[in-house]
Amino acid sequence: MKIAFLGLGTMGLPMAANLLKAGYNVQGWNRSAGPAAKLAERGAVNAATAAEAATDADVLISMLADDNATRSTLLEGNVLATLKPGAIHVNMASISVALAVELAQLHQARNVGYLAAPVLGRVNVAEAGQLTILAAGDSALLANVQPLLDVLGQKTWYLGDRPEQASATKLAVNFMIASAIGAMSEAVALVQGYEVDKGEFIDLITSSLFAAPVYKGYGQAIATDTFEPAGFKLALGLKDVRLAQDAAERVNVPLALAGTLRAAHVESLAHDEGHLDWAALSRTAARRAGQI
Amino acid sequence: MKIAFLGLGTMGLPMAANLLKAGYNVQGWNRSAGPAAKLAERGAVNAATAAEAATDADVLISMLADDNATRSTLLEGNVLATLKPGAIHVNMASISVALAVELAQLHQARNVGYLAAPVLGRVNVAEAGQLTILAAGDSALLANVQPLLDVLGQKTWYLGDRPEQASATKLAVNFMIASAIGAMSEAVALVQGYEVDKGEFIDLITSSLFAAPVYKGYGQAIATDTFEPAGFKLALGLKDVRLAQDAAERVNVPLALAGTLRAAHVESLAHDEGHLDWAALSRTAARRAGQI
Amino acid sequence: MKIAFLGLGTMGLPMAANLLKAGYNVQGWNRSAGPAAKLAERGAVNAATAAEAATDADVLISMLADDNATRSTLLEGNVLATLKPGAIHVNMASISVALAVELAQLHQARNVGYLAAPVLGRVNVAEAGQLTILAAGDSALLANVQPLLDVLGQKTWYLGDRPEQASATKLAVNFMIASAIGAMSEAVALVQGYEVDKGEFIDLITSSLFAAPVYKGYGQAIATDTFEPAGFKLALGLKDVRLAQDAAERVNVPLALAGTLRAAHVESLAHDEGHLDWAALSRTAARRAGQI
Amino acid sequence: MKIAFLGLGTMGLPMAANLLKAGYNVQGWNRSAGPAAKLAERGAVNAATAAEAATDADVLISMLADDNATRSTLLEGNVLATLKPGAIHVNMASISVALAVELAQLHQARNVGYLAAPVLGRVNVAEAGQLTILAAGDSALLANVQPLLDVLGQKTWYLGDRPEQASATKLAVNFMIASAIGAMSEAVALVQGYEVDKGEFIDLITSSLFAAPVYKGYGQAIATDTFEPAGFKLALGLKDVRLAQDAAERVNVPLALAGTLRAAHVESLAHDEGHLDWAALSRTAARRAGQI
Secondary structure, three states: OOOEEEOOOHHHHHHHHHHHHOOOEEEEOOHHHHHHHHHHHHHOOEOOHHHHHHOOOOOEEEEOHHHHHHHHHHOOOHHHHOOOOOOEEEOOOOOOOOHHHHHHHHHHHHOOEEOOOOOOOHHHHHHHHOEEEEEEOOOHHHHHHHHHHHHEEEEEEOOOOHHHHHHHHHHHHHHHHHHHOOOOEEEEEEEEOOOOOHHHHHHHHOOOOOOOOOHHHHHHHHHHOOOOOOEEEEHHHHHHHHHHHHHHHHOOOOOOHHHHHHHHHHHHHHHOOOOOHHHHHHHHHHHOOOOO | OOOEEEEOOOOOHHHHHHHHOOOEHHHHHEOOOHHHHHHOOOOOOOOOOOOHOOOOEEEEEOOOOOOHHHHHHHHOOOOOHHHOOEEEEEEEEOHHHHEEEEEEEEHHOOOOOEEEOOEOOHHHHOOOOOOOEEEOOOHHHHHHHHHHHHHHHHEEOOOOOOHHHHHHHHHHHHHHHHHHHHHHHHHHHHHHHOOHHHHHHHHHOOOOOOOOOHHHHHHHHHOOOOOOOOOOOOHHHHHHHHHHHHHHHHOOOOHHHHHHHHHHHHHHHHHOOOEEEEHHHHHHHHHHHHOO | EEEEEEEEOOOOHHHHHHHOOOEEEEEEEEEOHHHHHHHHHOEEEEOOHHHHHOOOOEEEEEEEOHHHHHHHHHHHHHHHHOOOOOOOEEEEEOOHHHHHHHHHHHHHHHEEEEEEEEEEHHHHHHOOOEEEEEEOOOHHHHHHHHHHHHHHEEEEEEEOOOOOHHHHHHHHHHHHHHHHHHHHHHHHHHHHHOOOOOHHHHHHHHHOOOOHHHHHHHHOOOOOOOOOOOOOOOOHHHHHHHHHHHHHHHOOOOOOOHHHHHHHHHHHHHHOOOOOOHHHHHHHHOOOOOOO | EEEEOOOOOHHHHHHHHHHHHOOOEEEOOOHHHHHHHHHHHHHOOOOHHHHHOOOOOOOOEOOOOHHHHHHHHHHHHOHHHHHOOOOOEEOOOOOHHHHHHHHHHHHHHHHOOOOOOOOOOOOHHOOOOOEEEEEEOOOHHHHHHHHHHHHEEEEEEEEOOOOHHHHHHHHHHHHHHHHHHHHHHHHHHHHHHHHOHHHHHHHHHHHHOOHHHHHHHHHHHHHHOOOOOOOEEHHHHHHHHHHHHHHHHHOOOOOHHHHHHHHHHHHHOOOOOOOOOOHHHHHHHHOOOOOO
16 A cells, blocks of 8 residues: 655654655655655655656555645645545545535545544654544544554544545634634733732643643643743734635634634734744733733 | 530531531531421530520531521621630531621630631532631641541541631632533533534543542533532522622632623523522523524 | 802803803802802802702702712712702703612602713813703603703604613714724724725715714714823723613623723723823824734 | 726616717727617627727726626736727726736736726716716826716715726625625514514614615615615625635735624625525524524
8 A cells, every 4th residue: 555645844744754664655745855755765765756756555544734734735735636536535634624525525526535523732742653533534444544543653543534524623623723822821810910929820721621632731831921832823823714704604603702812913914923833822901911 | 615606507407417426516506496496306405595505505517508597697697796705616618708807807806716618529528527628827726726627527628717718718719610610511512513522522521630529529510401409509609709700809810711700690681590400500501592 | 030050060060051151050169279260250149068069059050070980979878868849850961871760769769850961072062052962751750851951952852751761872873982992993903904094994985974073072082093182082982882882781792892882982991091192092093003 | 988888788888878978089898788789778889809909999998797707808808918008997896806906906917007996886876977976096007087977976086096996895885785784684573572673773773873875775775675686795895805805815904893794795695695685684693583
């Protein structure tokens, strides 16, 4: 079985490496050359073009940056046109629901299987093969690639037979992350207004009711004003809040909190903070309160 | 040492009982007779009036329902006027910052110590003596009563020497709970718009990024539409969001999310859901989306 | 007929003067002495205390600053206790619905008539006797004082037989003013982001779809950054947004926009702009966009 | 001089007819045949295709429905490719800033002039040739077509030399309309909570502070619950709020109120009210309050 792996960025590289390590035949490709070279060091045969990687592939895994990168690689880059009938494409990137729907139709028209399988977890989780995988699409196809997903993640959640169900779910999770950071930011501004130490407050909540990874990770960054290097950029957080609104609007679901959060994110960008970690949203709450 | 315990409701009764069990001399009082009788069964001498309980008390602990109950008992009920100079009042209820400030001044004028010590945790946590205690006020006073607090809670966080610092912190936490429920409610509406099973979604988030008590508890209620009996009533949640806004406004801290959340809570009340559990806020998100 | 007029501030003084000019017997009172002296110059007999003014008055008109001033003058200042049975109190100040309800009950218990009659219009409108009067209370009482109101205003709107109906309506209008200023502020920030001249934009809207006093007045201030002297202080605008929320909440009406607007107002206060004209809310929109 | 007029819908037909009446040589085109026939009755020579209309045109005026219609007609329909160098295209439709920027570049590349000139005013205003025109682009080009615009409108506002400045301004105005309707809707819900007649309230505000066309028009519809036929559909209002957010985001301007308003609009769509007049947004405010 030949696996093509497109997109060897921060997340894609360790994922592809894990497949190699598990003994799979992986041909990698990345827009820029550096990451592909790193994969080659681990034994992969790299392709000169994405279409070359797709040639004769049984399974194509893509982990491209966003809608634009996905669209340009798959469509303009002739990847979809190159895949053989019966091949399976597992798209593990987080994309819009609109693109998920469009890709599902295009694959079907070419008799290529299409699964959406975006993930939860950052680089270290990807390296450990412990990602949480949100999968949707034809369940028979999923069964075929489940051994591969088991190499990459600790658990695969099956969300339905339409790929956009996984996209919507991923966006719902990211909307919840934005909400958690936003609420924590405002709560910190409130207690700071009373001269309560913010580190103490973060310790308090993350050792009791909010003892969860998302609060611990972003909370620690907020408590120590550590926003670089960015684990996940605030500007990408804004993009996902926007995509969550768009996804919700397709099915007439109002997201009142998303509207409020989006304005806060845009305000961060207006103050040149889009390149900082998502936790830097706390700076907007502090700025609004005249605390910084 | 004589301890007076005012307010033997759902939370107060097990707390007072734990003090009795630890060997302390506790005189209880409750507005209605039933709970006091239960405490008497466990060995307490109950008082006919709150002022009687306060007579000669070394430490007064109050756990009254809200601002009104606290104000009427302490002031109109002559409790503060009865306490002997040098006594310590530990107020463990969640009250407004405005009342916390006012009480601190009134106690000081009478030479009675005043500590604010609201708690995190529900009945079962109170019964187990495992509450999280948020304390503020004079640190020397706190040292005096720490042995008592150690009977009631697993940990006491010291937030500063002004009692309102604990009130503000408690309100900040409750605002975060409201945000968590609100965001989870909208996220559930979003995935339901795509026919993703909401129980599956709640399982997914609470076993990964949001694996925290607040999401597990309220999430389970949302997933199963179980809003009765109410662990904490939605109407009380609205009251705390409002008090958080008021507290924030005293120190010029804008809470944008609180504004959005407050409107959702009021909408719940407009649909006769204020008596339901706080998790029933999810019904407003579903109703807005035309899902119920 | 003796008229007592309490509160001779910016609005009250010209109103009382207009009654004098119309030939009425007016006894004035103001907390501070200066304004009362000005009224005396126009022929009024001033009272040393509010209660003295109320003695033997047939009609008491009050135009006090806010809830606190109203409460302390009427209740602690013994005005209500002094009014003779059958007298009519016309409260023309903008107060909370809660206080309107309370005052209605207290007056009824003393057999004194009570009408709420808050007004629209600023000082120059008051001077011209052209106020818009929003009246509520017993219609027979209103008929009795209508000749007085006709001196003060160009039109009296009758909103119902419960005084709080006028309070709620006045707060609804002020909430709409806050919305108009808030939306105009954000729209100006948007066009300024595209280097469209804000004066041009304000001219454009106020000479077409938004050709109304509220947009012209506040729009001109926004276009020219003229926020002093304050026609109506931003901090008072915040108070009225809060009172509108409270009024709405008493009858379970969610005001989503009020929540968003309130946060913007608090942010203005956090940047020491509460003493500026309400139009200065535009500075918060510009600040959020990084434009100032 | 030959004028091509693309898009003979509700607005375009009377505009093209006014040009004919003023003696101009107008060749019309519309996607569907009916409106073109009506224009022919008034003396126009209609074109079989948009490209045919564009052939040899000196001035092309387009008034197409939205971004999609504009894009497909101009680009896929070969209109731009057909226009002769030196021709001027006046786009009077309301489109996104993104498309305005893109079209400006495409026209420049082909040496065709491009002006954006969206309008304020409904059908009856268009018929009377009294539109308010918001123009942007090269001022020399504008001078060339000003005689035509003077036939169509009462006043042309010049907003800058980049076409997207007019698009952004039009979207800012529509965002303000959404805010006005939204605030009026919540204010009406508030006073109705106190049993104040909503017709009385609308009369009150529109004869005083809010005596402007936008409040009178939508207010009358709200007061009488008259939402059909739709003067401007609520679903189109949502589209414009979204485009205003997008336009603002391009230049890092947060629109907090737009976020809140957008959620209300989506809620209207979730209740099958998107085809009703924009004023039907009031139903969402009433529904949230449990009033309908």
